[in-house]
Amino acid sequence: MSHKSAEMYELKKKVEELKGYRGRATELVSLYIPDGYDINKVMQQLREEYGTAQNIKSKSTRKNVLGALERAMQHLKLYRQTPKNGLALFTGNVSEQEGVSDIRLWAIVPPEPLRVRLYRCDQTFITEPLEEMLRVKDAYGLITVEKNEATIGLLRGKRIELIDDLTSNVPGKTRAGGQSARRYERIREQETHEFMKRIADHAANAFLPLLEKGELKGIIIGGPGPTKEDFIEKEYLHHELRKKIIGVVDISYSGEYGLKELVEKASDILSEHEAIKERHLIQGFFRHLVKDTGMITYGENEVRKALELGAVDKLLISEGYDKVRVKAKCNNCGWEELKTMNEPEFHVYRKQLTHCPKCGSQNVAVEKWDVAEELIKMAEDSGADVEIISLDTEEGQQFYKAFGGIAAFLRYKIL
Incomplete structure (x- = not known):
């Protein structure tokens, strides 16, 4: 894991550097070669692009594009086949001084397999496929539940994201006796029921898309009293999401701070996170x-x-x-x-x-x-x-x- 962590860190630094460059025209070349792709076909495409680039009207742009393509082709000669996980090449004139050429090349073998095949000549380097690798995909759903308040969040990587903060219209308890008290209690139960359904709907909207993409690894539910157990036992939550519940935790707070407390109290459950x-x-x-x-x-x-x-x-x-x-x-x-x-x-x-x-x-x-x-x-x-x-x-x-x-x-x- 630590080796992968270091690879991702280095990739992030390179992506940030590449995003900082801007060409004076469409003269920065981005080339993505997927894992297992025939590198000879890529060389053939670059030779064709080189021939086309000779027709560019602007002398400086033509010179820089041809120079970038030459650097790319020279570098690809170092490979008999595409490296495992594929190869991303970025090359072009990155000089900040007008009229001065500084054509550089970056070759990146990514930590995960490249699936995209791309050639682009633009004013900026195309880094989105690498940025997608950097996006933390595994996530844990977080729900804090009380009778009059609930919070829905997400633990993705090391970041806690607040998604929804919900409040209810559930009235407080009353000491009145007789028929009025029973009627009041029924209203209170109905309001609580509707609020639990609303929490479940918001949780479904937040978590089901992640579940479908295979990114939701589990759901942790917390709260200060028995309401959280009622929420689970009465099956308000979508049946597919109920299968992902990995822990129920007692916490004292709600809102964003409640989410932080929930993660801290669930440290044993999330010990590998x-x-x-x-x-x-x-x-x-x-x-x-x-x-x-x-x-x-x-x-x-x-x-x-x-x-x-x-x-x-x-x-x-x-x-x-x-x-x-x-x-x-x-x-x-x-x-x-x-x-x-x-x-x-x-x-x-x-x-x-x-x-x-x-x-x-x-x-x-x-x-x-x-x-x-x-x-x-x-x-x-x-x-x-x-x-x-x-x-x-x-x-x-x-x-x-x-x-x-x-x-x-x-x-x-x-x-």
């Missing part, structure tokens, strides 16, 4: 921190050192972590500088570094790479697990804001 596993993981990190066990470390430099020593058992990286590693080198005198910074800082650094600070030469090369991807590769090479921590939970937010979004559990203490 991502949100619960993430919460337990971060809580474990905090416990080690408070007890000062020496079996955790955090911060880029400390984690990098631990990885180099092979001391990391589990690497934790927040999905919000966005640092890049930058290396500048003077090709004249050999001066070098290695720094970690975010993207805005990099652009400032790149503009300011016009000369070598040691010899004054303008022959300075600058390269950058993603810190998270580098550390993930180091972890995998050393046999450490990798866990990507979301920003969808309170614990995930705290981990990112208070600890910079990077930490590790250690195999042994580092002196």
